[in-house]
Amino acid sequence: MGIHYDYKSTKSAKLMEKQAKREKKLAEKKAKRLAKEGPKKKETDALTLDASKPITLDFLTNPNKE
Numbered sequence: 001m002g003i004h005y006d007y008k009s010t011k012s013a014k015l016m017e018k019q020a021k022r023e024k025k026l027a028e029k030k031a032k033r034l035a036k037e038g039p040k041k042k043e044t045d046a047l048t049l050d051a052s053k054p055i056t057l058d059f060l061t062n063p064n065k066e
Contacts, residue, residue, distance in 0.1 A: 049055070
């Protein structure tokens with residue numbers, strides 16, 4: 001009977017330890033991946049459109065656009 005009592009009383013602590021271990025592992029993977037990639041470049045500035053300019057058919061279909 002002592003085994004079952006011990007299991008229920010320590011279940012939440014074991015689950016929290018598992019979660020902490022999982023989060024630590026994911027953080028290490030993310031740090032490793034970011035270190036491998038290097039700094040990210042800001043490419044979103046080039047892809048945004050100017051809201052003051054109208055969108056024309058020529059703008060959409062021009063293959064030589066900047």
